[in-house]
Amino acid sequence: MTLSIYDTLSRQVQPVTSISGVTTMYCCGPTVYRDAHVGNLRTFVLSDLIRRAIELAGGKVVLIQNITDVGHMSEDISNQDKLLLQAEVEKKDPFEIARMYETRFHQDLAELNVKTADQYPRASQSIELMIAMINKLIVQGFAYVGSDGSVYFDSKSFPSYGLISGNRLDSLKPGHRYEYSDEGGKRFHADWALWKLAGARTQMIWESPWGAGFPGWHIECSAMSMELLNNYVDVHVGGIDLRFPHHENERAQSNAAIGLETVGLWVHGEHLLFEGRKMSKSSGNVVLLSDVAAQGIDPLSIRLNFLENRFRSQMDLTWSSLKNADAQLSKWRRKMDSWGDSLSPKFDQEFLEAIENDLDTPRALQRLRIVEKSLRIADVDKRAIFIFADEFLALNLSTSQKKFEISEQQRSLLEARMQARNEKRWSESDSLRNELEATGLIIKDSAAGQEWSWR
Ligand code: AMP
Ligand code: ZN
Secondary structure, three states, rough: OOOOEEEOOEEEEEEOOOOOOOEEEEEOOEOOOOOOOOHHHHHHHHHHHHHHHHOOOEEEEEEEEEOOOOOOEOOOOOOOOOHHHHHHHOOOOOOHHHHHHOOOOHHHHOOOOOOOOEEEOOOHHHHHHHHHHHHHHHHHEEEEEOOOOEEEEEEEEOOOOOOOOOHHHHOOOOOOOOOOOOOOOOOOOOEEEEEEEOOOOOOOOEEEOOOEEEOOHHHHHHHHHHOOOOOEEEEEEEEEEHHHHHHHHHHHHHHHHHHHOOOOEEEEOOOEEOEEEOOOOOOOOOOOOOHHOOOOOOHHHHHHHHOOOOOOEEEOOHHHHHHHHHHHHHHHHHHHHOHHHHOOOOHHHHHHHHHEOOOOOOHHHHHHHHHHHHOOOHHHHHHHHHHHHHHHOOOOOOOHHHOOOOHHHHHHHHHHHHHHHHHHHHHHHHHHHOOOOHHOOOEEEEEEEEEEEEE
């Protein structure tokens, strides 16, 4: 059995294959100028689910996820590097910002039980690779030095441009908002920058054959994925917004440089809304994993909420769905305790079939609910099937509930302390912290609020 999954390019559900016996995967991002929000995390968990689905069926995966720490320009009119903008706001060195948010990204992934990638190459440390690829593209006639000295990809030199997104060159109108609005030196409006000359910019710039400057965001992923995955990516993952222009441009660059189709399947996860609204900083509607933990909700409730939706459907995360998921996790862990303590998994065909069918996670969860309630399946087998399923779900179902559950008294102390903090009653908040810590919890305060964990 193998996983089949929807491929954006062919617009069909296709089996995941691998040439070498090891499936190569590449997942885009994060851009480390801020904390990942729960929407970003949905996309990163999608890549983990694909990986775990392949591994559950006995396959092997090598996964690369890049860290974008330079070259991703802001979509507003300032058209500045997101890292440099944030460095200005926080009055810090841009690399300090990048490393701080990179560390937090790894912490978030660990809390959601996302298995670590084989490598997390940083764009800023892969500049040589990008320069080599840009050179190759120029020599092969796919790129040119523009009238402003920056290097551009010649979109017309790549005839199948537009296959992923449907945005073919003849339908892309001049004036369409491209990522770099100040690309004055290009020959055709749909071309894009591979290397930008520094101009007035003084930070995050490198020497190159074309002068000091910095790479375009799209060339970063082409250079890193081709180098680290031996010129072929079986499954390429990102959020739906990356379909165009990021992945369209990435495909053009990689295919042009290598001379072959370089990606087997393009998988795009739909976006996550929060309480019915798009998450955006400007509207104050951004939720982080730490916000969820601060409410005393197990972070894995987020993962369970993701699993309750098909990855190709937009989903709405709400506080009430998170609380329900939290209760569901506690219930399942309690049941697991009541079904014994064996740790051996039992293969379940129906569960695997559901996830291998374009990651039908709602049906897989439905299968578990049937197993849970079945009068014909012995408790020991129920537990074993759940253990098998949890190799994919990664919801810590077999860890004893006692480790996770907080008592009613602890919950109300946490609430009282949050209230005291909000109202700046600091000494009361300190004594509540002491009370909570005496019950075995560790309390941490961050910019996002109060967080707790078990000692
Ligand atoms: P970034 O940190 O901007 O590089 O984005 C990291 C990943 O998150 C990309 O794959 C985006 O497509 C994805 N993404 C951004 N917003 C959302 C959202 N609301 N829901 C799901 N994925 C998202
Ligand atoms: Zn990318």
